[in-house]
Structure formats: C-alpha cells, structure tokens
Amino acid sequence: MSSSRKLFFATLLGAVATTIATAQTTYPGIGRPATPAEVKAWDIDVRPDFKGLPKGAGSVSQGQDIWETKCASCHGVFGESNEVFSPLVGGTTAEDIKTGRVARLNDTTFPGRTTLMKVSTVSTLWDYINRAMPWNAPKSLKTDEVYAVTAYLLNLGGIVPDGFTLSDANIADVQKRMPNRNGITTAHAMWPGKGMGKAGTFDVKATACMHDCEAEPKVASLLPDFARNNNGNLAEQQRLIGPQRGVDTTRPPGARRDGPITVAATPTAPQPAAPSAAANALALLKKHSCTACHGMDQKLVGPGFKQVAAKYAGRADAEAYLAGKIKAGGQGVWGPIPMPAQALTDAELKTLASWLASGAASR
Amino acid sequence: MTHRSPQPGRLRLAPENFLNADGVRAVIDEAKQGRRDFVRHAFAAALAGGAAAATAQTSSGGDPNILTLPEHSQGLGQPVASEGYGKPSKYEANVQRRPSPGLTQTTQASVSFAPLQSLFGIVTPSGLHFERHHQGWWDIDPSKHRLMINGSDNTLLKKPLVFTMDELMRLPSVSRFHFIECGANTGMEWGNVAVPTCQYTHGMLSCSEFTGVPLRVLFDLCGVDYKRARYVLAEGADGSSMTRTVPMELVESGEVFVAYGQNGEMLRPEQGYPLRLVVPGVQGVSWVKYLRRLEVGDQPYGTKDETIHYIDLMPGGLHRQYTSTQECKSVVTTPSGGQVLLDKGYYQISGLAWSGRGKVKRVDVTTDGGRNWRTARLQDPVMSKCLTRFTLDWQWDGKPAIIQSRAMDETGYVQPSTRQLRAVRGTRSIYHNNSIQSWLVEESGEVRNVQLS
Numbered sequence: 085m086s087s088s089r090k091l092f093f094a095t096l097l098g099a100v101a102t103t104i105a106t107a108q109t110t111y112p113g114i115g116r117p118a119t120p121a122e123v124k125a126w127d128i129d130v131r132p133d134f135k136g137l138p139k140g141a142g143s144v145s146q147g148q149d150i151w152e153t154k155c156a157s158c159h160g161v162f163g164e165s166n167e168v169f170s171p172l173v174g175g176t177t178a179e180d181i182k183t184g185r186v187a188r189l190n191d192t193t194f195p196g197r198t199t200l201m202k203v204s205t206v207s208t209l210w211d212y213i214n215r216a217m218p219w220n221a222p223k224s225l226k227t228d229e230v231y232a233v234t235a236y237l238l239n240l241g242g243i244v245p246d247g248f249t250l251s252d253a254n255i256a257d258v259q260k261r262m263p264n265r266n267g268i269t270t271a272h273a274m275w276p277g278k279g280m281g282k283a284g285t286f287d288v289k290a291t292a293c294m295h296d297c298e299a300e301p302k303v304a305s306l307l308p309d310f311a312r313n314n315n316g317n318l319a320e321q322q323r324l325i326g327p328q329r330g331v332d333t334t335r336p337p338g339a340r341r342d343g344p345i346t347v348a349a350t351p352t353a354p355q356p357a358a359p360s361a362a363a364n365a366l367a368l369l370k371k372h373s374c375t376a377c378h379g380m381d382q383k384l385v386g387p388g389f390k391q392v393a394a395k396y397a398g399r400a401d402a403e404a405y406l407a408g409k410i411k412a413g414g415q416g417v418w419g420p421i422p423m424p425a426q427a428l429t430d431a432e433l434k435t436l437a438s439w440l441a442s443g444a445a446s447r
Numbered sequence: 448m449t450h451r452s453p454q455p456g457r458l459r460l461a462p463e464n465f466l467n468a469d470g471v472r473a474v475i476d477e478a479k480q481g482r483r484d485f486v487r488h489a490f491a492a493a494l495a496g497g498a499a500a501a502t503a504q505t506s507s508g509g510d511p512n513i514l515t516l517p518e519h520s521q522g523l524g525q526p527v528a529s530e531g532y533g534k535p536s537k538y539e540a541n542v543q544r545r546p547s548p549g550l551t552q553t554t555q556a557s558v559s560f561a562p563l564q565s566l567f568g569i570v571t572p573s574g575l576h577f578e579r580h581h582q583g584w585w586d587i588d589p590s591k592h593r594l595m596i597n598g599s600d601n602t603l604l605k606k607p608l609v610f611t612m613d614e615l616m617r618l619p620s621v622s623r624f625h626f627i628e629c630g631a632n633t634g635m636e637w638g639n640v641a642v643p644t645c646q647y648t649h650g651m652l653s654c655s656e657f658t659g660v661p662l663r664v665l666f667d668l669c670g671v672d673y674k675r676a677r678y679v680l681a682e683g684a685d686g687s688s689m690t691r692t693v694p695m696e697l698v699e700s701g702e703v704f705v706a707y708g709q710n711g712e713m714l715r716p717e718q719g720y721p722l723r724l725v726v727p728g729v730q731g732v733s734w735v736k737y738l739r740r741l742e743v744g745d746q747p748y749g750t751k752d753e754t755i756h757y758i759d760l761m762p763g764g765l766h767r768q769y770t771s772t773q774e775c776k777s778v779v780t781t782p783s784g785g786q787v788l789l790d791k792g793y794y795q796i797s798g799l800a801w802s803g804r805g806k807v808k809r810v811d812v813t814t815d816g817g818r819n820w821r822t823a824r825l826q827d828p829v830m831s832k833c834l835t836r837f838t839l840d841w842q843w844d845g846k847p848a849i850i851q852s853r854a855m856d857e858t859g860y861v862q863p864s865t866r867q868l869r870a871v872r873g874t875r876s877i878y879h880n881n882s883i884q885s886w887l888v889e890e891s892g893e894v895r896n897v898q899l900s
Binding site: 114 | 522523538539541543545547548549552556562564565581582595596597599600606607608609610614617618639640641642644646647664665668677678680682687688694695696697728729739740742744746747748749750751753754755760761763764765766767768769770771774781782785786787788789794795809811815816817818819849853855860861862863867868871872875879885887889891892893894895896897898899900
C-alpha cells in the first residue's frame with residue numbers, strides 16, 4: 085500500500101471515529117503532512133505554562149543595550165513613553181509584587197494603565213516581543229535577545245533585580261512576582277465555551293419597559309461646542325443627498341428658529357484633479373460628440389482613435405496633418421463615409437491632434 | 448434658439464451606435480448626393496439644443512431640473528467598462544472610512560471607522576469595511592500563502608497538515624452573513640460623550656457575506672482529539688503574527704470557518720487577503736487575518752490581546768480576561784449625530800441591531816428619551832450573529848427629541864441603558880460597551896451625541 089493510500093485510510097478511520105455530520109468525510113488530494121522543520125519554523129507561541137518556550141538566557145544589562153538601540157525610540161529609554169504607544173512601565177509597586185494585585189487599578193485618579201499594571205503572565209511578554217518586536221522588524225531578535233529584552237523590561241518594573249539573568253530555568257519563578265498575576269478573572273458569561281470561569285448568567289440585566297419608563301430625560305454629557313470640529317468638518321462626512329446633511333462644524337452651532345432649515349440643497353460635485361493631456365482630449369471628444377462616430381479602439385462609422393494613432397505613428401508631421409483633417413473633414417482614407425468639417429478652436433484642434441499623434445491614450 | 452432640429456429618431460442614445468442602421472444609410476445616401484453637411488448639422492443641432500437649454504429662464508412655471516433638459520439627457524454617456532472595476536458616484540465621495548483624530552499615534556497600529564450613517568441594509572461595502580491593524584496591512588501573494596494546523600503537542604491530533612489556497616478553495620464551502628465588531632467599539636464613550644457621529648461611536652462594525660471552509664472539516668482531516676483539545680490558537684502571517692484563543696465549542700458547532708471570500712469576491716487585503724478566520728458572534732480581534740496557523744491545545748494561550756489588551760477592567764480593579772462574545776446591541780443610524788434634518792415632517796428612523804448570541808428578536812425605539820417606546824419593524828433577512836436593519840415611522844414636529852434604540856436577542860437578553868451597564872461594569876472597561884445610544888435632535892435640526900443621567 086502506498087503511503088498516500090495509507091494516509092487516506094488513516095484519515096478515513098480517524099474521521100469515522102470522531103463522527104462527522106457531513107456526508108463527505110475525506111478529501112483525497114487536499115492537504116499534506118507538515119514537516120517537523122515547517123512546524124518548528126512557525127510554531128513559536130509560548131503559553132502561560134511555558135509550553136513552547138525555547139531554551140535560552142539574557143541579562144538585564146544585555147537587554148538594556150538592545151533596548152536603547154531597538155526599543156527606546158518608540159517606548160522610551162525607561163519604557164515610560166506615551167509618545168508612540170501606551171507606556172509599558174509605571175504604576176506598579178513592591179507591594180503589588182507581593183500581593184499579585186496592582187492597587188492603582190483601583191485608583192481612578194491614576195492616569196492610564198501601563199502594560200506591567202495589566203499583564204498577568206510573563207509568558208505573554210516573552211511571546212509578543214519574540215513574535216512582533218521590534219515594531220518595524222518583527223521576529224528579528226534572537227532567542228537570547230528576547231530573554232534579555234524581557235529581563236530589562238521586568239527590571240524597569242522592579243520585578244527582577246539589576247544583575248538578573250532571565251532564562252527558561254527561572255522564568256516560572258519570575259511569574260510568581262508578576263504584579264497583576266492575581267488581578268484577573270474569567271468568571272463571566274462572555275466566553276462562548278464551557279472551558280473557563282464560572283460563567284453563570286448575564287451580569288447586566290435590563291428589562292424592556294414600553295410605557296412611562298423613565299422620568300424626563302436629562303442630558304448628562306455632550307460634546308462641548310469648542311470640540312465640535314475635533315473629528316473634522318462633519319458636513320464633509322455625510323452623504324450629500326437624503327433626509328439630512330452633515331453639520332458644518334467649522335461654524336458655531338446655529339441659533340434655534342422655526343421653519344425649515346436652510347442647508348446647501350444642491351449636491352456639489354467634488355473638484356476634479358488637474359486634468360491630464362488625455363483627459364483634456366477625452367473631454368473634447370465628448371464635447372464635440374466625436375465618439376458618436378469614432379470608437380476608442382475600433383471602427384464604428386469612422387476609424388477608432390487608436391487606429392488613427394497607429395496609422396500615423398511614424399509620420400513626423402502627424403500632429404499638423406491630423407489637425408488639418410479634423411478641421412476640414414475628409415472622405416476616402418478610411419472608407420466611403422465622409423467626416424464633416426469640424427468647428428473647433430485652434431487650441432482644441434491642437435489638443436486633439438497632439439493626443440492622436442502621441443498614441444491616443446485612453447487615460 | 449428655440450427650434451430643435453427636425454430629425455426625429457435620428458439620434459439614438461444607445462451605447463453601441465450613435466447612428467442607427469437607417470441613420471448610417473442616410474448618411475451614405477446624403478453623402479452620395481453631395482450633402483456632406485448632413486452629419487455636422489445633426490450634431491450642431493444637438494449641441495445647440497443643449498446650449499439653448501442652459502440659458503432657459505427658470506421662472507417659466509416649474510422646476511428648472513425638469514424644464515431644462517440636463518446634459519445627460521441630451522448627450523452621449525460613457526462607454527462600457529470605462530472602469531474595469533467600477534467605483535461609486537463622484538457625488539458619494541464623502542462616504543469614506545475614517546480614523547478618529549488623536550486616537551492612535553501610528554497609522555499602522557490603528558483603526559478606521561465604517562460610515563454607518565451613510566449605509567443601507569445590512570451589508571458593508573467591502574471598501575468601506577472598518578479596519579483594525581496591529582502592525583499594518585499587507586497584500587499577500589495567495590500562491591505563496593499556507594495554512595498549517597498542528598497541536599500544542601503531538602498527542603492532540605493525528606497529523607499536522609499544511610494546505611495551499613488552491614486546496615482550501617477546492618473544499619466544500621459555506622457562504623454566510625455575519626457581523627464583525629471590534630471589542631473596543633464604542634469604547635471611547637464609556638465615561639462620557641467623546642465623539643460626534645455614529646461613524647466614530649459605532650463604526651468598528653461591519654457585516655459581510657463570507658465564504659470559506661468550516662474549520663471542523665480541516666480539523667477532522669487532521670484527526671483532532673476533540674476530547675482533550677478544547678482550545679484553538681489562531682495566528683496571522685503579518686508582522687505581529689496576531690494570536691487569539693478560540694473555544695473548540697464554536698468549531699464543533701460548525702460555526703467557525705476559514706474564509707477567503709467576502710461579498711462575492713476575495714477578501715480585501717485590509718480584511719486579511721487571502722485567508723482569515725470567521726468566528727461568528729465573537730469580537731473582531733479573534734477573526735485573525737492573513738491566517739497562517741491554527742494550533743489545537745488543552746489550555747488557553749494568554750496572548751497579548753488576552754492579557755494586556757481586550758481585557759475589561761471592572762469596578763474593584765479586577766480585569767476580565769477572555770471576554771469574547773459581543774452582546775446584543777443596536778444603534779440608530781438615521782438620524783444620528785452630526786446630521787441636520789432638512790425640515791419638519793416625516794422621517795424614517797433606521798438603524799442596526801445585532802447579537803453575538805444569535806438572532807435579534809425585537810428592537811424598540813423611543814423619541815422621547817426613553818419614557819415611551821414603540822417596536823420597530825425588522826427588515827428581512829434576520830440572521831443569526833448578523834446585522835439586522837430596523838425601521839420606524841416618525842413625524843418630527845420640530846421640537847427637541849431624544850432618539851434611542853433598544854435591542855433584544857433570542858436568548859431574552861435586553862440591551863442595557865448606559866446607567867444599567869455602568870452600575871455593573873463601571874466606566875473604565877474600554878471594551879464591550881453595548882449600552883443604548885442617545886441622539887438629541889435639536890430645534891435647529893442638528894443631531895447631537897448625548898448621554899443621559
């Protein structure tokens with residue numbers, strides 16, 4: 085039995101064993117086994133239990149060197165910058181490391197939430213630095229460099245000491261010092277599986293009251309007038325036709341008055357970009373109804389424009405010749421149907437003749 | 448000039464021929480008789496008619512848009528296939544997906560919002576689909592794209608497999624309509640009003656018909672041990688190689704699929720061309736784009752977007768992790784913030800409702816800020832984990848009104864008010880704000896985003 089037939093039957097048996105709803109259970113010729121090298125190349129994830137973590141080590145000081153060249157430009161030398169991304173470091177204390185709960189997550193006056201305030205698993209830091217950093221060159225760090233950068237980041241948060249070397253052997257101990265390791269829960273009804281938490285029922289319970297439900301509504305929050313143009317002019321962000329228009333937020337809110345509101349009722353077309361030589365010529369073709377008799381590529385009543393262009397492509401005085409033919413009209417060159425003389429300005433003649441002589445580009 | 452050229456039937460406004468067969472014959476005949484000016488006369492008459500119309504008086508008893516024939520009624524239109532891939536009218540140029548200024552400092556790790564206020568029905572045009580990228584988007588050569596399925600250890604499946612796009616597109620496919628909503632949609636509005644229009648409040652929401660292969664089919668081919676492998680890791684091929692954990696239950700139900708199609712064509716690059724995961728009802732971050740690998744495992748994976756982002760901060764300081772389901776929600780899109788109503792009188796209130804737990808069962812609408820509600824019409828089709836369009840008749844009397852919508856899904860869950868949601872979850876969650884949206888219609892006709900006490 086060939087190996088492919090073995091695979092076929094093995095797959096078939098596997099499929100039968102797991103009982104499938106669909107009639108067709110095998111798909112010969114589709115899919116092939118992944119080689120160990122392929123799996124190794126792509127299977128880079130590291131789980132909270134450190135499954136998938138490669139062996140290696142890196143020190144805080146090594147990490148600092150890498151950080152300053154590859155990480156600090158976005159994250160700041162101390163991981164504190166909010167210039168490009170949310171700060172990585174700050175807001176955690178030695179007490180948090182003991183309790184595993186970041187106290188400042190309960191302090192509504194504390195600005196922002198840093199990565200080290202939120203992250204519960206050190207594996208996540210290692211995994212994401214490894215797969216996605218640096219920002220503009222992801223996956224370029226060597227394994228030991230990922231350990232070093234992770235060590236430096238942890239050191240900035242006071243989780244590991246200055247002389248520390250992080251490795252696959254001690255990372256589980258570091259996990260026990262993560263400041264927010266206990267600050268999480270999966271006890272909610274928003275995981276669509278049975279696997280985690282004690283889901284229970286919905287936490288927010290509303291009812292569908294229909295009549296006399298609330299007291300007179302009071303507006304508690306609305307955008308202040310000075311912020312009305314913060315997202316750009318809303319008049320330019322709404323359709324120009326229909327039951328309503330966008331508010332012109334470059335102006336202050338209008339005074340309240342009775343009667344219909346006067347807004348620009350006629351849709352205005354957006355301003356076209358400066359036309360190209362071809363666009364100018366195409367506009368003239370439309371203006372003078374040239375396309376009634378001439379196709380772009382092929383003969384209709386008269387020859388196609390590209391056919392004309394091709395015929396005179398090698399002719400040095402093509403532009404002058406064609407201008408003359410358009411102006412005077414003609415008969416016999418392309419067949420018996422005459423082209424009448426055309427009342428075009430000299431500038432228009434030049435535009436069209438020049439366009440034809442240079443190949444009659446359609447855009 | 449008031450006289451039209453007496454050439455009835457001569458100018459045929461059909462794309463294939465300006466002159467019909469009779470006309471061509473007439474031209475030839477006339478030409479033979481030496482009347483070479485014939486064609487020119489015909490054209491000159493048509494043009495003069497246009498010129499005359501342009502100068503016509505508008506006070507002659509009617510709408511000049513009727514009385515004065517427009518250019519497009521008197522000229523030749525554009526040919527077929529002028530655009531090999533057609534575009535919207537130039538008059539629709541305002542309908543764009545847009546970033547919200549100041550929301551992110553980079554444009555690669557950022558978001559653009561779909562213009563919900565300008566959309567009809569339930570399908571989002573693919574070019575207006577909201578975007579959320581974590582490390583920029585790519586246009587990937589599909590002939591080089593691969594999907595690998597393996598296990599976190601070798602005992603969780605019989606055989607890791609690799610598929611090409613050619614192979615995936617040979618397999619039996621499904622096409623299904625589903626909404627996709629970012630978990631952070633409406634996140635800016637947890638504490639107070641922050642943005643003016645429903646594009647920015649609710650625009651991290653889109654809905655498409657997706658086509659692809661149920662993941663169950665692929666897992667069966669690999670011989671996955673469903674008893675032990677209760678979690679799936681999905682991983683993208685882009686720079687951040689985005690990862691998320693998905694529950695095996697949604698694979699076993701047949702709902703999760705690997706999609707290559709979107710609204711009849713291939714996925715757009717911004718939506719993960721050539722392959723993305725579709726996880727109906729679950730927040731968009733799990734719909735991994737540029738999908739390169741699926742791993743089955745016996746534990747959740749604690750990825751960056753499960754332990755640092757996409758975690759919901761509750762009162763008391765605990766973060767909820769793995770909050771994946773998008774609960775029942777709705778928003779009125781017409782009228783909505785940033786708009787001005789043109790006049791008093793009839794309007795159709797229109798909006799969108801959806802639930803990550805199934806079908807929308809009912810939508811109620813109020814125009815008095817929540818005191819009295821009317822049940823809206825649900826527009827067909829109403830599909831599970833898909834946007835549903837609702838409408839309601841409304842006469843605006845020119846006085847201030849506060850319009851809200853409230854959706855219920857088939858599980859009986861009722862969309863909460865802002866107050867009800869905050870009572871349980873506080874104001875700092877960032878994620879999963881599904882509270883009722885309020886639009887204040889002012890006497891001026893201007894519609895403003897407001898929150899009620």
